[in-house]
Amino acid sequence: MPIITKVEVIKLNIPYKEPFVISLGVIPSATNVLVRIHSSDGFVGTGECAPFVFIVGETQETVFELSKQLAGLLKGKDPYELNERLAEIDKAVYANYTMKSAFDMALYDLAAKRAGLPLYQYLGGSNNRDIYTDMTISIGAPEKVAADALRFQEEGFPAIKVKLGTTTKDDVARVRAIREAVGDHYPIRIDANQGWDVITAIKTLQELNQYNIEHCEEPIASWNYMEMPKVRQNSPIPIMADESVFTHHDAMKLAKIGACDYFNIKFSKSGGINTAIKINAIAEAAGIKCQVGCMSESRYALTALMHFVLASPNVVHYDIDSSLMLAEDPVVGGINYEGKGLWTISEEPGIGAEFDEDYLRGSEWMVV
Incomplete structure (x- = not known):
């Protein structure tokens, strides 16, 4: 043994x-x-x-x-x-x-x-679809976030995610500036990181609706998840649970109360691959689609995340961009960034990368 x-x-x-x-x-x-x-x-x-x-x-x-x-x-x-x-x-x-x-x-x-076997095959998946990441813009002045958005659009990313969660006035100003920079049809996703209370969330989401937003992550404090259905019912923008769904137990609670349209799965939040599989299974049973996301992982953990995606057809949004924000890349092998948001993966056994x-x-x- x-x-x-x-x-x-x-x-x-x-x-x-x-x-x-x-x-x-x-x-x-x-x-x-x-x-x-x-x-x-x-x-x-x-x-x-x-x-x-x-x-x-x-x-x-x-x-x-x-x-x-x-x-x-x-x-x-x-x-x-x-x-x-x-x-x-x-x-x-x-x-x-x-x-x-x-x-x-x-x-x-x-x-x-x-x-x-490559991990995706071990998990029962197939390398049969292209995976494109969005690119995230941190909180900043309207002119700064608009410039970043335009740069990422020009670099070919298929969508951007914008960090919000301050005041309605400032958050709307950021999104307005971005929309004016990138045009009417470029996909914009937003993430409040629990920054709004319930009233502010509803007001802000309603004001942001004119800017054609795909979805909003975690609009209110995760402890206040029982109010998420109220936000969802009053929001014209689909709601994604992030910090309120760590484990499959959280996923079950949120699915039961109709709290959200999407789950955001992150390994460093969920406990890893095993729990991510369980969250995705609950989401499928409840008719909820999933996104994968990241914290500050290097390309190594993002490679593991990509394997999970290839074994999880219910995952339809990909926020796999943290390594693109880092100043150094200590990883050998693994996923390869081809440009324009596209990640490709090797067929090596296991995760297929090392440090x-x-x-x-x-x-x-x-x-x-």
Whole structure:
């Protein structure tokens, strides 16, 4: 029986090209964590997570320290008893879904490598459709966001996502400036990141309707999810749940009350691939379509996300852009950006990507 011989946990720090601003705070750099699980049969599985403290309540430091507990729990056990290992990880620590997602990803990488299959095939999918990401614009002055929108349109991205969540006046001014810059028909999506109260959300969404918006992510505070149906009923713009849907349990609650038109699935929020599959299954059963999104992941975790997309036809929107905002790319292999929003993927077994060892050499490591 193969066993887990050691687990490496590595801090990964990558600066943004420019600070990223959302209603919840400013993000100057990616402060991620890598997990590498070594098996006695010679395979190594890698996972990456990106903690946003103001969304998930985790930091690089908390993930790094708590990973000792999960690594010690896994060591000496069969990594290919996937359901058993994932259940142990889930029970070992309450919440901490970002940390758990790195271990989940590493175990899936191991399992697919051992099977000799790209992860999307291991998950039952096919590489039979083109995946184009939108591009996200952080909160800024109207002239700045309009210039960014026009640049992304000229670069060929099929859609843009605009961060909002301030005042009705300022948010409408941003979207108006963007619409004037890009024309009437270029797809615009918006994300308030919980920035509005219920009254402001309804008022702002109604005023923004004239600008042909595809959908709005998380208009109100996630704790106030019982009011989401009211926002949805009074909004001419479709509503997407993001911070209010961490796990499949959240997805079930939101589906029951008719809170939204879409779920946004992020590995670092959901706990990884296993829970993402469950969220998508609930969405399909409830007639809800899904988007995949990201935090500050490098191209590695985005590659894993792409594998999930190729195995999930119910996922119809793709916000796979975080690595395009980073100043450096430490990943070897994996998905390749072809321009104009298009990602392509290799057919290597597992996730099909690794990290440049020279890049990691200066990072803080822990071996369990």
